[in-house]
Amino acid sequence: MTDASLRTPDAAADSGGDGTPLLELVDVGKHFAGITAITGASLALYPGRVMGLVGNNGAGKSTLVRIVSGVQQPDEGHVAWQGEPVRLRNPRQARGLGIDTVYQELALADDLDATANIFLNREISRGWGPFRVTSSKRMRREAAALFEKFAIQVPASGTEVRQMSGGQRQGVAIARALLGGSKVLLLDEPTAALGVEESGHVEDLVLRLRDHGVAILLVSHSVDQLLKLCDDLCVLRRGRMVGVYSRRDLTGSDVVSLIVGADAS
Amino acid sequence: MSAPAVPDERVAAVSPVRRLLVRPELGALIGAVVVFVFFALLSSTFRSADGVANWLDPASTLGIMAVAVALLMIGGEFDLSAGVLTGTTGLAVTILATRFGLNVWLAVLLSLVLALAVGLANGYVVTRTKLPSFIVTLGMFLVLQGLNLGVTKLLTGNVLVGGLVGRSGFDSAHLVFASSVVLGGTYFKVSIVWWLVLTVLATLVLLRTRFGNWVFAVGGDANAARKVGVPATRTSMALFATTATAAWLVGTITALRNTSAQADAGVGDELTFIVAAVIGGCLLTGGFGSAVGASLGALIFGMTSVGIVYAGWDADWYKLFLGAMLLLAVFANQFVRRYAERRRRS
Numbered sequence: 001m002t003d004a005s006l007r008t009p010d011a012a013a014d015s016g017g018d019g020t021p022l023l024e025l026v027d028v029g030k031h032f033a034g035i036t037a038i039t040g041a042s043l044a045l046y047p048g049r050v051m052g053l054v055g056n057n058g059a060g061k062s063t064l065v066r067i068v069s070g071v072q073q074p075d076e077g078h079v080a081w082q083g084e085p086v087r088l089r090n091p092r093q094a095r096g097l098g099i100d101t102v103y104q105e106l107a108l109a110d111d112l113d114a115t116a117n118i119f120l121n122r123e124i125s126r127g128w129g130p131f132r133v134t135s136s137k138r139m140r141r142e143a144a145a146l147f148e149k150f151a152i153q154v155p156a157s158g159t160e161v162r163q164m165s166g167g168q169r170q171g172v173a174i175a176r177a178l179l180g181g182s183k184v185l186l187l188d189e190p191t192a193a194l195g196v197e198e199s200g201h202v203e204d205l206v207l208r209l210r211d212h213g214v215a216i217l218l219v220s221h222s223v224d225q226l227l228k229l230c231d232d233l234c235v236l237r238r239g240r241m242v243g244v245y246s247r248r249d250l251t252g253s254d255v256v257s258l259i260v261g262a263d264a265s
Numbered sequence: 266m267s268a269p270a271v272p273d274e275r276v277a278a279v280s281p282v283r284r285l286l287v288r289p290e291l292g293a294l295i296g297a298v299v300v301f302v303f304f305a306l307l308s309s310t311f312r313s314a315d316g317v318a319n320w321l322d323p324a325s326t327l328g329i330m331a332v333a334v335a336l337l338m339i340g341g342e343f344d345l346s347a348g349v350l351t352g353t354t355g356l357a358v359t360i361l362a363t364r365f366g367l368n369v370w371l372a373v374l375l376s377l378v379l380a381l382a383v384g385l386a387n388g389y390v391v392t393r394t395k396l397p398s399f400i401v402t403l404g405m406f407l408v409l410q411g412l413n414l415g416v417t418k419l420l421t422g423n424v425l426v427g428g429l430v431g432r433s434g435f436d437s438a439h440l441v442f443a444s445s446v447v448l449g450g451t452y453f454k455v456s457i458v459w460w461l462v463l464t465v466l467a468t469l470v471l472l473r474t475r476f477g478n479w480v481f482a483v484g485g486d487a488n489a490a491r492k493v494g495v496p497a498t499r500t501s502m503a504l505f506a507t508t509a510t511a512a513w514l515v516g517t518i519t520a521l522r523n524t525s526a527q528a529d530a531g532v533g534d535e536l537t538f539i540v541a542a543v544i545g546g547c548l549l550t551g552g553f554g555s556a557v558g559a560s561l562g563a564l565i566f567g568m569t570s571v572g573i574v575y576a577g578w579d580a581d582w583y584k585l586f587l588g589a590m591l592l593l594a595v596f597a598n599q600f601v602r603r604y605a606e607r608r609r610r611s
Contacts, residue, residue, distance in 0.1 A: 106489075107486075107488070107489040108486075109490060109552075110489075111484070116481070120478060120479075120482055121479070121494045125475060132474065132475070133469070133473040133474060134477075176493070
């Protein structure tokens with residue numbers, strides 16, 4: 001790979017999606033008490049495209065994820081939603097726009113089944129005033145339909161999430177985000193704790209989400225996985241953005257060099 | 266859509282047998298049936314209508330508390346002050362009506378305010394400090410025990426406050442909280458109605474409302490619940506307030522029934538409530554349990570306490586029997602849960 005093939009963020013964005021990106025970070029930075037967590041990060045997420053986010057520990061991935069999910073606010077640059085500048089003050093506001101994050105720890109209620117989990121705190125209910133009751137049947141039906149649409153192999157009801165496999169739990173967490181009408185999905189190392197077969201299920205799910213027009217930001221340490229799933233790759237190194245690259249231009253060893261910064265090549 | 270040729274067993278419909286096995290109240294139901302059959306065989310009085318009315322009575326006051334405590338335990342918390350609070354609220358009603366000359370209804374209302382204050386204080390301290398509710402409510406337990414004795418002695422010079430009869434509002438309040446309902450010639454205490462209504466209500470709330478969902482979620486993993494926006498703090502506060510309200514109801518029922526209140530009433534009952542809830546399938550770790558189960562646990566207690574007397578045994582054996590019952594119930598619940606989970610995985 002020559003230096004000429006390195007694309008600027010803008011070039012990658014231009015070649016990537018069509019029209020306005022759903023979510024765009026422009027020259028975003030965040031500092032903590034004089035330490036730069038991330039600086040000069042620019043990337044654009046388009047419907048139906050997967051952006052990989054890669055870098056060693058301390059490269060700034062987590063900070064970037066927290067900025068996109070609204071947990072932290074950048075002190076440099078700006079975030080744009082469908083072309084309009086926006087401040088993501090908190091996760092709720094981000095979710096309101098359609099930006100959802102599935103964290104590694106998933107944050108599922110282990111004692112509830114899949115349906116109860118994905119409807120937790122947005123239960124469908126009917127009735128009036130204090131006499132509202134939840135419509136279990138309708139929620140079960142909608143959950144089952146959602147699982148079917150994305151081919152998520154999970155029993156909709158009757159089984160506590162505690163008893164499910166890691167991949168199934170990931171499926172439930174992703175379904176929960178989808179149910180909220182999420183347009184942008186941040187997946188934080190979705191297969192880090194999974195075996196080979198389970199990882200395969202989750203990877204297939206990511207591709208199905210992409211095919212359904214979801215914009216995905218995928219944080220992963222697995223170069224193979226990133227090359228398999230991503231359309232574009234955003235590489236961070238020691239708090240700086242190295243660049244956004246099109247998947248087509250990269251080989252596995254390119255990615256590794258970008259991550260560790262072996263500029264000698 | 267690439268539907269697999271062979272349906273994945275993980276998404277296959279759950280068998281009705283397993284559904285039944287993992288119900289939290291199954292153990293308590295079997296236990297209640299066994300205890301009933303046991304005493305019914307030993308004593309004909311036990312199975313007579315009068316006998317039934319007799320053992321439903323202690324089951325009802327215990328059941329009201331057990332249901333509330335079960336909700337709290339599903340929500341992941343304990344309340345050790347709930348027993349003494351039944352004494353505090355009863356004393357409040359009696360003292361306010363007899364020593365301060367308030368209308369009984371007003372006294373009952375102020376007693377409710379007091380109970381809610383105690384419950385919300387428990388909830389506030391627990392949610393604010395993140396200390397285990399076991400310790401916080403143990404502190405509240407001792408505070409209330411001291412207050413019950415101290416204030417009662419200070420105001421009345423006695424540990425027994427009586428004289429509710431004839432006070433204004435007593436008759437109507439007695440009718441609502443402490444009267445009996447005649448059914449086929451047998452007198453059933455009205456507290457049984459309160460108990461049944463609350464059990465149904467608690468079950469509906471747990472299984473059919475958003476709040477019920479939150480209770481399970483908060484009890485299982487409060488942080489996970491918070492992440493999806495469940496108001497975990499408010500849910501806990503509401504549960505502590507509910508337990509306190511139940512204690513108020515039981516305290517009021519007891520005071521109006523006896524037309525008096527004792528300064529040491531309710532001490533020690535808090536563990537009985539927890540035992541009933543646990544027999545009913547509640548886990549000490551939260552996130553699992555049932556209101557019906559807790560009621561069945563209370564029923565086992567009621568049947569045992571009265572049944573032992575009917576069988577002609579020394580009532581001293583009551584506690585031993587209950588201890589054995591508790592251990593048995595917990596073993597059975599654990600065994601059934603493990604069995605059910607293993608069946609699914611194999």
